[in-house]
Amino acid sequence: MTWVNAIIQGVLLGGLYALFACGLSLLFGVMKVINLAHGDLAILAGYLAVGVIAVTHIPAVWSFIIVVPLFAVLGYLAQRTLIQASLSRGVLTTLLVTFGLSVVIENALQQFFSANSRTLGIGSLISDSLHIGSQVTIAYLDLVIFLVAVVVLLGLQYYLSSSRQGRLIRAVADDREAAQLAGADYRHIFGIAAAIAFATVALAGIAYGMYTSFTPDSGSTALLLLFAFEAVVIGGLGSLWGTLLGGILLGVVQQLGAQVSSNDQVLAGQLLFLLILLIRPQGITTSRRMA
């Protein structure tokens, strides 16, 4: 039964990873930009939520109502300035600039919020759980995060495949020049994609802050960027469905590794990632391209 429990916990953890991954997947799919500041942006959102809660005294659960739109605006602005400027220099420049951004965010948070760990207190939700049999317990929080992840990823998939704006995003991603000839302003479309990506990062950061405590350097020490990227690659680039599956597979393998020893949780996931890179670099789902 402990193994069954591990798998269930892994699936739930995978939801969190998939939520982290979907912004990364979107930015890469649309602009071919791998945002190395992804993990630190999530932590920045967590600290923003801490600040919002301190100022407005709203319950932590509702902090996303303010933080997520703020991050969407931030994403649009970041794309129109920093990311677009580095994008026109080339792919290597986007890597260097987003890496620089990650270090700047991490150390700025350290300066302003000190190195103490924070958490987004959510009252009774954190301790309540669902008991199935004697061995399996599912924390409501984990379940809620998982459901949010599923809704966000599937909603985004639907948005990209069916809405007018989603089709524009896919068009720009597929062939920028052709989309421009047809009248699409690719910079604006990129900005919208970045806004969506940042909004999901904010959501993931807040979910992470409820899930566990965080420090300014959690983005790099908790390997959030790596887990997100691994979920994307394992699932297969270009499919948000795949990203969800990839996140779940990563979560399950990590939890199974944790059954062997707590030190092996992360290692098991990293080895899975390397294995996938070696034997199936296109990911476990070879679906149609989303973007």
Next chain:
Amino acid sequence: MSPPGIAPDVRVTRSRRSALWPVLGAVVVIAVLAYLPYVVYAGTTSLLVNFFILLIMASLWNLLAGYAGLVSVGQQAFIGLGSYFVLIVGLHGIDPFIGLPVAALGSGVVGLVVWWLLSRLRTGYFAIATWVIASICYLVVIRFASLGGGTGEPLPGLPSISNTLLNAYTYWVALAVAVIVLVSIYVVLRGRLGLVLTAVRDDETGARSIGARVSRAQLLVFVIAAVGCGAAGGLELISQPFVQPTAAFSVQWTAEMIFATLIGGIGTIEGPILGTIVFFALQQWLSSYGTWYLIVLGAVAMTVAIWAPRGLWGLIAERLHLRLFPVGYWVWPAERGAGSGSARLRLPRLRLRRGGAASRP
């Protein structure tokens, strides 16, 4: 003497000015640096040891990203492994200084294996995969309780001499490693491999299309960088002398080497040297303000990467037409009254860029 395709009666040199003065200057600088332990306090030399370590790392990262097009954010893997190789040597009762070549060699072997895993990956994939490798190295190393596990271990077996002398030894060894690394990079870039690498720097696809063996060049550069970072990690441990796994495998190492290279000027030998000096000056200047130096350096590095991609050295070299370490060629017009083949080269000081097509009419 002349590369093929150039009229035989033109003169081709490595630089516009005589190469003698920069070489002489370098020798003087090294001599002065070598004499320093006799005149300055140990605090200064330990600071300079850190300077040399960063200089080694930045120069090698420049070779990786600036020339071979490999943006690695996982060089801390080799820094950490270098430290631990020296620790293993020390734990066996052998002088840690002898462990330095072991660290370099061991890291090189690991680099070879890692390259086999990563060679198919490009750009962002490559970057994140190198970080994953570093994370794996960390997770594997902390499993060994004999190496201090997750908490770390002091380095035993340093020669039992006075602290002053030990400091001086460490300093000289660090200086020697830095000089070896810089000279090696210079020699590599002047040679055949350098020709391929410069072509990759300017246009990787183009370099492949004219038949340059790009993958082999990238393999060599990756292994050279692993060897050098292994040595740098070993030096770091000897100068501490305590290894702490999260610090040894910290991504901060990579942040420092990237910032120093970008600010100084990526894609030149001089850039990382200048960048390391600027990095150190800012670090010392802002040292009492916590991590502000990293915020400032990160912001400057981002700005430079977007708006002045050739860095500080690029700005200087452009104004002064200066090259301290010339790796290209200059083609001089023929003497008056020379053969007819020189007609199309009768421009004053036509510069032939290696890897480019400047020799075509």
